[in-house]
Amino acid sequence: MPEPWNTTEFWLIGSEIDITFTNKLFFATLFQYNEQSKNFNLNSRLQWRYKPASDLYLVYTNNQLLTPYTGRSWSLTLKLTYWFNK
Numbered sequence: 001m002p003e004p005w006n007t008t009e010f011w012l013i014g015s016e017i018d019i020t021f022t023n024k025l026f027f028a029t030l031f032q033y034n035e036q037s038k039n040f041n042l043n044s045r046l047q048w049r050y051k052p053a054s055d056l057y058l059v060y061t062n063n064q065l066l067t068p069y070t071g072r073s074w075s076l077t078l079k080l081t082y083w084f085n086k
Helices: none
Strands: 012-020 025-034 039-051 054-065 072-080
Touching: none
Parallel strands: none
Antiparallel strands: 012 025, 025 039, 039 054, 054 072
């Protein structure tokens, strides 16, 4: 970046795991660590495709600051999609 900004370097490390149980049931998890903000994120999703283009998702999200251990937030979300076909 041009002046007056300086160059900043930090590590953003992530890993993803995808598991397919059947052709209708899926599981995915994303782990991520940000070295600059000392932040760890976890996002897990269970997906059930009950008919073509129609899915039910259950998503768990966890976000926490590691140093200093000052905050943690999490959520559990249920999402339903349905394809209307004539």
